[in-house]
Amino acid sequence: MLHTFVALVEDKPGVLTRVASLFRRLNINIVSLTVGRSEKPGTSRMTIVSEASPSAGHRIMASLYKLENILQVDDIGQHSSVSRELALIKVAATPKTRSHIFELAEVFRARIVDLAPESLMIEITGVESKIEGLIQVLNESEDKILEISRTGRMVMRRGQHTSRVLDAMRVAGVETESITETPEQIAEEVDLPQ
Amino acid sequence: MSQSKDPAIPSNCTRLTGSEIMWATLEGEGVREVFGYPGGAILPAYDALRKFPIRHILVRHEQGAAHMADGYARATGKVGVAIATSGPGATNLVTGIATAMMDSIPMLCITGQVSSKVLGTDAFQEVDITGVTLPVTKHNYLVTRAEDVAPVIREALMVAKSGRPGPVLVDITKDAQQATAEFDFAAAAPRPHRPHPMLRAESEEVLKAAEMIRAAKKPVILAGHGVIKSEAREQVIALAERLQIPVASTLLGLGGFPASHPLSLGMMGMHGEAWVNQAIQQSDLLIACGMRFDDRVTGSLATYAVHAKKIHIEIDPAEINKNVKVDVALIGDLADVLETLLPHLAARKSSAWVREVNAMKGECAVRDIQNLPDTGHLYAAHVMHDLWHATGGKAIVTTDVGQHQMWEAQYYKHEEPRTLITSGGLGTMGFALPAGIGAKIGQPDKEVWVIAGDGGFQMTAAELSTIVQENLDINIAIVNNGYLGMVRQWQEFFYDKNYESSPILSPDFVKLAEAHGIPGVTVRTRAEVLPSVKAARERKGPFLINFMVEKEDSVYPMIPAGSALHEMIRRPDHNPLIETAQDA
Ligand SMILES: Cc1ncc(C[n+]2csc(CCOP(=O)(O)OP(=O)(O)O)c2C)c(N)n1
Ligand SMILES: [Mg+2]
Numbered sequence: 008m009l010h011t012f013v014a015l016v017e018d019k020p021g022v023l024t025r026v027a028s029l030f031r032r033l034n035i036n037i038v039s040l041t042v043g044r045s046e047k048p049g050t051s052r053m054t055i056v057s058e059a060s061p062s063a064g065h066r067i068m069a070s071l072y073k074l075e076n077i078l079q080v081d082d083i084g085q086h087s088s089v090s091r092e093l094a095l096i097k098v099a100a101t102p103k104t105r106s107h108i109f110e111l112a113e114v115f116r117a118r119i120v121d122l123a124p125e126s127l128m129i130e131i132t133g134v135e136s137k138i139e140g141l142i143q144v145l146n147e148s149e150d151k152i153l154e155i156s157r158t159g160r161m162v163m164r165r166g167q168h169t170s171r172v173l174d175a176m177r178v179a180g181v182e183t184e185s186i187t188e189t190p191e192q193i194a195e196e197v198d199l200p201q
Numbered sequence: 202m203s204q205s206k207d208p209a210i211p212s213n214c215t216r217l218t219g220s221e222i223m224w225a226t227l228e229g230e231g232v233r234e235v236f237g238y239p240g241g242a243i244l245p246a247y248d249a250l251r252k253f254p255i256r257h258i259l260v261r262h263e264q265g266a267a268h269m270a271d272g273y274a275r276a277t278g279k280v281g282v283a284i285a286t287s288g289p290g291a292t293n294l295v296t297g298i299a300t301a302m303m304d305s306i307p308m309l310c311i312t313g314q315v316s317s318k319v320l321g322t323d324a325f326q327e328v329d330i331t332g333v334t335l336p337v338t339k340h341n342y343l344v345t346r347a348e349d350v351a352p353v354i355r356e357a358l359m360v361a362k363s364g365r366p367g368p369v370l371v372d373i374t375k376d377a378q379q380a381t382a383e384f385d386f387a388a389a390a391p392r393p394h395r396p397h398p399m400l401r402a403e404s405e406e407v408l409k410a411a412e413m414i415r416a417a418k419k420p421v422i423l424a425g426h427g428v429i430k431s432e433a434r435e436q437v438i439a440l441a442e443r444l445q446i447p448v449a450s451t452l453l454g455l456g457g458f459p460a461s462h463p464l465s466l467g468m469m470g471m472h473g474e475a476w477v478n479q480a481i482q483q484s485d486l487l488i489a490c491g492m493r494f495d496d497r498v499t500g501s502l503a504t505y506a507v508h509a510k511k512i513h514i515e516i517d518p519a520e521i522n523k524n525v526k527v528d529v530a531l532i533g534d535l536a537d538v539l540e541t542l543l544p545h546l547a548a549r550k551s552s553a554w555v556r557e558v559n560a561m562k563g564e565c566a567v568r569d570i571q572n573l574p575d576t577g578h579l580y581a582a583h584v585m586h587d588l589w590h591a592t593g594g595k596a597i598v599t600t601d602v603g604q605h606q607m608w609e610a611q612y613y614k615h616e617e618p619r620t621l622i623t624s625g626g627l628g629t630m631g632f633a634l635p636a637g638i639g640a641k642i643g644q645p646d647k648e649v650w651v652i653a654g655d656g657g658f659q660m661t662a663a664e665l666s667t668i669v670q671e672n673l674d675i676n677i678a679i680v681n682n683g684y685l686g687m688v689r690q691w692q693e694f695f696y697d698k699n700y701e702s703s704p705i706l707s708p709d710f711v712k713l714a715e716a717h718g719i720p721g722v723t724v725r726t727r728a729e730v731l732p733s734v735k736a737a738r739e740r741k742g743p744f745l746i747n748f749m750v751e752k753e754d755s756v757y758p759m760i761p762a763g764s765a766l767h768e769m770i771r772r773p774d775h776n777p778l779i780e781t782a783q784d785a
Contacts, residue, residue, distance in 0.1 A: 021331070021343075028335050062522070069399050069519035075340040075360060079398075 009038060010064050011056050011090075011162050014071060015079040018044065018051045022076045026053065029070055035059045039092075039159025050078060054161045081164065088164045092157060094138045095120075096129045099151035108150060115141045126153060135160060215385065219347035219378040220249035223311065226354045228253050229386040232282055234642050236260055236269040240286025242326060243313030245378035258642060258671055261663035263290050265635035267297020268661070270308050272639030275622045276597055276647075278432075280307040280361050281639060287313045288326030291372070292333065296629060298368045299337040303626025304426065304453060307366035309357055310334075316376040317345040331372050339367030345374045347382035351389035363394040365517040366430065399518035402531040402538050410512045410529045411545035414444060417486035417510075419554045422448040423469065423498075426625070427491010427516065427535045428457030429618040436539035437490055438462070443543070445552035449477045451492050452610055453625040460594065460614035466558065470498040471760050472607040476561035478758075478766040484509045491515060491535045494524040495626070496762070504765035514538050577726050581605055581680050581750045585612035587730040588650065588678065591738065596648040597622060597640050601633035601657035603687040605680035607756040609652050631660030634677070638664060641673050648676070648738065655681040655707045665717045668743050676737040677721075677745040679710050683752050690755045694770065714745040721745030 016022050023042060030037050038056040045052040059067065064082050071080045100108055105127060112119055112129055115137065121128035131138055138157065145152055217225065223246055227235070234256045239247045250257060260266040263285040270281030285294050291312040301308045315324040331341045340360050342353045350373060357369040414420060428437050434457055441448050441464045448458045449469040458465055466477045481487065487509045492498070499505045502524060511527040513520075514535055521530045531538045585608050588598075594614050599622040600606040606623055615621045622640055624632040637651035658679050668675055680686075689703040714721040724733045724746055737744035757772035 021335075024332075025335065032336055065521070066519055066523060069397070069517070069521070072397055072399060073339075073365075073517070073519060 008059070008061050009056055010059055010067060011054065011083040011160065012068065012071065013081045013083060013162055013164070014053045014055065014077055015045060015047070016042075016051050016053060017076040017078065018049050019076060022051070023053075025074050025076060026055065026071070029074065030055075030057060030067075033059075033063075033067065033070065035063065035067065039157075041159045041161050054159070056160050083162050083164065086164050087166070088162050090134050090160055090162045091132055092135050092138055092160050093130070093132045094142075094155060094157040096131065096142065096145070096152060097121075097126050097154040098129065098145060099125060099153055100127050101125060104150075107148065108145075111141065111144055111148075115144075117141060215383050216381050217384045218245065218249065218381050219344075219350045219373065220246040221252065222347060222350040222382065222384045223354060223373065223378070224249055224253040224255060225384055226351045226386065226389065227282065228255060230355065230358050232280075234258065234273065235282040235284055236266040236273070236639065236642075237284030238263050238266060238286070238290060240288075240290045240313065240326070242287035242315055242375050243284065243290070243311075243373075243378075244286075245375060246284070246311075246313065246373070256642075257284075258638070258667065260635070260667055262661065263293030264297050264631065265638075265661055265664045265667065267294045267308070267310065268300065268629075268632050268635035269639035269642070270310070271297060271301045271304075271306050271632075272599060272622050272636030273643040274301075274306050274308055274639075275304075275636070276619055276640035277643040278430075278619070279643070280309055280358055281643075283308065283310045285310070285312050286326070287315055287330070287372075288328045290326075291328055291330040294370075295334060295337065296627075296631075298334055298370065300624050300627045300629040300632060301368040302337045302339070304624065305366050305430065306368065307361040308368040309354075309361055310338075310368060310370040311354075312370065312372045313378070314343070314372045314374045317374045318376065320345075320374065330370065334370050337368070338370050341370040341372065343372045343374075344377050347377050347380040350377060350382070351384060351386065352391065355389050356391035359391050359394055364397055397516075397518055397532075400516075400533045401518075402533040402541065404541075406529055406531055407538075407541055408545060410531060411542060413486055413510055413512060413529065414446075414488065414546060419480075419484045419509075419557075420444070420446045420486040420488060421466075421480050421484040421509075422446050422458075423451070423481075423487055423489045423492050424448050424454040424458045425451045425490060425492020426453035426457075427514075428454055431491060431516070431535035431537075432618070433491070433536035433539055434458065434618055436536050436543065439543055440488070440539060440546070443546055444549045445555050446488070447480060447555055447558050449473070449481060451495070451498055451625070452623065453621075454492060455610060455621045456615035456618045459616045461616060464555070468610050470495075470766075471500070471762070472611065472756050472758070474562075474611065475758050475769060475771065476558060478760070478769065479561055480558045481506050481509075482765075482767045487511045489513045489515070489527070490539075493517075493520045496524070499524060500760045500762075500764055500766045500768075504767075506766075577728075579725060579727055579730070579748060579750045580754060581608045581682070581748070582612050583727050584678065584680060584730055584748050584750065585609050585652075587727075588652075588734055589613040591731060591734040592648060592650070594620075596620065596650050597637075597644060598650045598652060599623065599633045599637040599640055601653040602628045602630045603654040603657060603685070604682070604690060604754075604756050605652055605654045605686070607687075608680075611756075630654075630657035633657065634661050634664050635667075637675055637677075638667055638671070638673060641675050642671070649674075651675060651677045653677070653679055654686060655679055655683065655710075656685045656705050658710070659705075659707065662713065665714065665719060665743075669717050669719065673743060674741060675743050677714075677719075677743065679745065679747050680750055681707065681710065681747055682750050682754070683707075686754075687756075689753070690759075693753070693755065694759070695761065710745060710747040714743075719743045719745055721747060723747040723749060725749045 117131035266283040270283040274281035758769040
């Protein structure tokens with residue numbers, strides 16, 4: 008099964024290697040790994056998606072925490088969260104064949120970000136299934152996909168699961184008791200369309 | 202001109218070179234002995250050494266430096282320090298680092314590196330040692346600036362000894378050693394160590410464990426290396442005595458629980474005595490204390506202690522449910538956890554279970570090699586037994602890897618923690634001699650015996666010369682069976698006695714010792730064992746005994762890899778070796 012971890016790590020040379028090396032050592036395949044600067048100076052946030060047995064989550068998390076450069080790890084599991092991926096897709100298209108791709112893009116809320124005489128580039132953001140949906144439709148309508156580049160999954164838990172959120176709320180004088188995790192329905196709405 | 206006798210840097214001078222900062226930081230951290238070997242990229246550090254009250258033990262191979270630092274750490278509980286140059290010096294450390302990693306030994310390796318300006322250019326003797334050692338260190342650092350030397354070394358020492366200990370490597374570029382920076386020891390203090398966030402020993406779990414212990418009819422304590430590292434001996438004894446629970450030890454746990462204690466069972470696992478493994482297989486509750494259910498300990502996992510509930514007390518959350526699924530996990534420092542557990546347990550008078558286990562012992566003693574008649578032939582088991590007897594079980598013994606290691610574990614009864622120093626996890630041949638040197642440097646007042654096979658001894662025999670140069674009083678026992686004995690045993694049992702590449706020729710070890718100025722004797726009969734040991738002990742300075750033992754003896758019992766713990770190959774009732782000996 009897929010395990011998704013979000014890790015706050017020190018932004019230093021070699022940290023990515025340490026994380027990657029850990030998965031290699033455990034003989035666990037990394038499906039995707041995204042990393043970028045976080046809200047805290049000197050730190051980065053990673054989303055790591057890996058394919059491993061259902062019981063492997065505990066060991067992966069415990070092992071990640073053994074890395075000195077890892078500050079915080081969250082095993083997303085079934086927690087309510089927002090998951091996004093960005094993909095750039097270059098499709099072969101002439102001025103004559105473009106228009107139905109524009110329509111497809113509209114349906115998928117994707118954007119055309121480059122037009123050339125023989126091709127165009129689509130930018131699409133969403134959950135993986137949405138991106139895969141577009142790719143499938145493009146394939147089925149016999150458009151020739153020339154190039155795909157995907158960021159991999161990026162995940163953030165909803166609501167107040169970190170003490171940092173609570174701290175921020177307290178400073179703002181908000182009654183923390185009244186804040187509950189965002190209901191699942193809202194999650195569905197925001198993610199639409201698939 | 203400064204004199205070489207200058208004790209240290211004048212206190213008003215705080216602008217130092219990276220090299221001076223390196224030594225001053227080690228000195229400030231209480232390091233007094235280091236094991237190393239110089240070379241180009243670490244020469245600035247060696248040049249500065251004379252200004253500091255630190256003893257440098259010059260080794261003969263950097264693997265030796267790492268094993269010495271390791272043996273030092275195991276014997277003292279302090280962090281052992283090894284130093285090497287870049288490139289080949291650094292890669293020679295790797296086996297020693299991996300050995301320390303597998304056994305969770307606190308160790309600091311400092312390597313020189315080419316100048317930061319040429320990093321990544323394949324400069325002379327450049328090797329990416331932080332890359333190479335990444336999977337076999339707890340953590341490692343590349344230092345390219347003099348101002349980072351002190352904070353990094355202080356942090357590295359803290360990382361090495363905190364939580365589950367392990368080796369840490371600090372790679373310092375030559376220009377960082379040569380540049381100068383302000384040195385302020387106090388300001389270089391690391392942030393306090395963050396405990397692993399998944400440590401858990403909540404009161405409900407402790408109560409649940411206590412309830413399981415009270416309810417158990419056939420409990421067994423599994424005492425691992427953690428008993429020694431956490432200094433939890435008293436707590437483990439209290440637990441065992443209060444509820445009359447027999448204690449089985451892992452190889453690295455030997456000495457944690459006194460062998461002469463009536464509740465001590467001895468070593469468990471592949472070469473554990475039959476009663477130990479039978480007790481585990483019949484048990485209804487295993488209380489695992491600072492051990493990790495290694496495959497040499499469990500045999501086949503599917504058949505391991507199937508009737509037993511399991512309580513796992515362990516400092517590393519990543520070990521929980523890794524090999525064996527447990528019912529209660531108390532994740533924390535063993536001594537602390539036992540302190541919170543003990544008040545929930547009331548004393549129990551006697552135990553039918555203990556009597557049952559003792560009865561199993563009696564049956565095994567009949568097969569014991571010590572009960573065989575003295576036919577004049579020499580068995581390794583006799584050597585170990587007599588050595589134990591002569592030293593009162595009090596010596597620090599370092600062993601190599603192979604049959605002799607298992608015989609030592611079976612027949613040398615360790616009473617005290619840190620008296621058995623052996624490579625358990627990695628099983629590194631060549632470990633015993635350098636580890637013994639490290640142990641002697643760390644514990645100069647203790648009697649140290651190095652026990653090695655004829656094969657493994659030849660892997661690091663060059664360190665004999667280190668013993669002489671450092672004037673160390675170390676006794677060496679070579680268990681000489683003319684074979685890579687453990688390999689031969691596997692070939693006998695599992696490869697139709699195809700003794701491919703296991704017979705090994707050795708030099709005359711006594712002459713080899715003499716060439717180094719170390720006296721020695723060759724012993725061929727049991728009657729000569731005790732007198733030779735006596736001679737070694739009485740002599741001030743090193744001594745080597747070459748024990749010519751039975752060539753084709755095997756370690757019994759043996760659980761073939763992957764078999765169930767109770768499916769063991771037993772010592773034959775009639776030892777064919779003895780019979781042929783009598784015929785002759
Ligand atoms: C560095 C290394 N290489 C190979 C092995 C595999 N190995 C394990 S035991 C053994 C034989 C050891 O022979 P010896 O040192 O003579 O000890 P004995 O078993 O005869 O007591 C070997 C080759 C090892 N453990 N370590
Ligand atoms: Mg041998």
